[in-house]
Amino acid sequence: MSILGRSVSAKPAKRSGAAEVAAFIADGETENSLRMLVQEQVMTFTVIRRGSVRDAISYLGTAAPPRVLIVDVSSSRLPLADIDELANACEPGVIVIVIGQQNDIGLFRDLMHLGISDYLVKPVTTELLRRSISVALGGQSGGAVRQRTGKIIAVTGARGGVGTSTVMTNVGWLLANKIGRKVALVDLDLQCGSISLMLGLKKQAGMMEALKNAHRIDNVFLDRTLVHHGERLSVLSAEEPLGDDTRYEPQSLDKVIRDLEQRFHYVMFDVPRRPDPIYQHLLSQAQIRVVVANPTVASVRDVMRIMKMAGRDDIGQRLVLVLSHTVPPSQADISRRDFEKAVGRRADHEIPFTRHAMFADNAGKLLAQRRCPATDQLMRITDDLMGKRVVQRSLIARLLRR
Structure with missing residues (x-):
């Protein structure tokens, strides 16, 4: 039967x-x-x-x-x-x-x-x-x-130079190599993206053409265009000429999301800070929106604007705020307390300045592969994206039942 x-x-x-x-x-x-x-x-x-x-x-x-x-x-x-x-x-x-x-x-x-x-x-x-x-x-x-599909994570910076790509690349590497999850990193800076460079990978042609022709996106396209870094980490990126038009419709990105989330536990998008429909569309689609900022007045202003556009946290969707120190402390910096008071919420994580980060790209070794306080914070961010905070609350609830 x-x-x-x-x-x-x-x-x-x-x-x-x-x-x-x-x-x-x-x-x-x-x-x-x-x-x-x-x-x-x-x-x-x-x-x-x-x-x-x-x-x-x-x-x-x-x-x-x-x-x-x-x-x-x-x-x-x-x-x-x-x-x-x-x-x-x-x-x-x-x-x-x-x-x-x-x-x-x-x-x-x-x-x-x-x-x-x-x-x-x-x-x-x-x-x-x-x-x-x-x-x-x-x-x-x-x-x-x-x-059950993979989790969509959008990572964006409040301003340029705050370490957005560094955070995303290292967290993606940790998810793949320390946690054992299948991870796809998608670099949406189609002309000057640095994720492939950080991982020492060559970019494959075809991503821009496919985004402009969504019907061409299928498993064959992904197999041909994804570049693999080990068994569990894959990268989708491009390096289009600076004079080219790289605009495309949000619906094309939806097709990429649907196909990737069927194959990976985590699909992470490095979202360039541009006030265009793609930026807003991806922030609205992602289950987790990671906003990386530095301790400056300008970052405070832009974090508040991003939070207003992203909206409040909801079931299955939340915002993670990361305070990143990419340069040595200076008098222009504001304290974490003043930063949090100004934006109206606590920073979920703070990555301290480390000189290792300044040389990690050139040395061909990720920050996550080194031992330093910044690496510990990157691991905490990784745990957070996996829901470890939720796990802790769930564990406490079980203990209270006994």
Whole structure:
């Protein structure tokens, strides 16, 4: 018998040894409903265990990612935080179904915003599970299937020369080489970008042409244009002549985002500080907007303008403010306290001045590969982008429950 009415030629699991469906359920009634469905549909390649989001995360750390992951948040005091933590452990492309007890439209919308495919409220019947899994696996028409995709991060500077590209390149390298995530760095300074230069890579031709002709962007284009730095870090960049017209439509960038987020855990854009539609469009699309500033009055003014344009933080979208010291301290600098008071919020991170950064590019060695206080701060930024702060709040909540 075919699984949920699908033919046996349906798309196989992503990797050899991967379960088609893996479920972590908190109660016996829901577990029995799922086991009845598995037996009825002869679903031989499934994993069903008692557990929570934490157990699902542990499973993903040792097993090949399933096509469909079902998690139970009934016992979670912070379900959104737990699902956000799960998202950082999930491979892009995994379809996530969440089961819970709260019949709350606000929670449903927030979970969908985080990229889940469906939210089922208990009691969950066999028929309800059948429909949800069938849609997830493409067995029935239910609209577009929502898959877990990579996180989009836009990095921009309040002013030029504040270290925006340095921060992005080093954090991307740390995500790939210290955390083990698949990372794509996209340099949108199409004429004078420095990310490939920092990594010692040659730029491939074709990015500008594709951005002006969005229909040409596909997996073949990405395979040809992406330049790889090791196994997990890839770069998309260009070096167009200074006299060329490098304008393109925001819709072309959307196509790049959609294709890259299906392949990478993190897609980071180095966004040049220009008041054009591309700049505003990308800041509105990114889940995380990283703004890098130096401790000057001019930076204070421009940070406030960027924050006003970006809008307030929301579920699945937030702004991270980084105070960067790229030159030795001078009398023109203002204190961190005065900076924060002026912009009306705290800086999330502060990178101290280090002479290593001045020579890192020429030496062919990234700042993240050195040992210094600035590297420690870059690692903290990396943890923050992964949601480690959310993890800490979630951990505290679990301890309070005991």
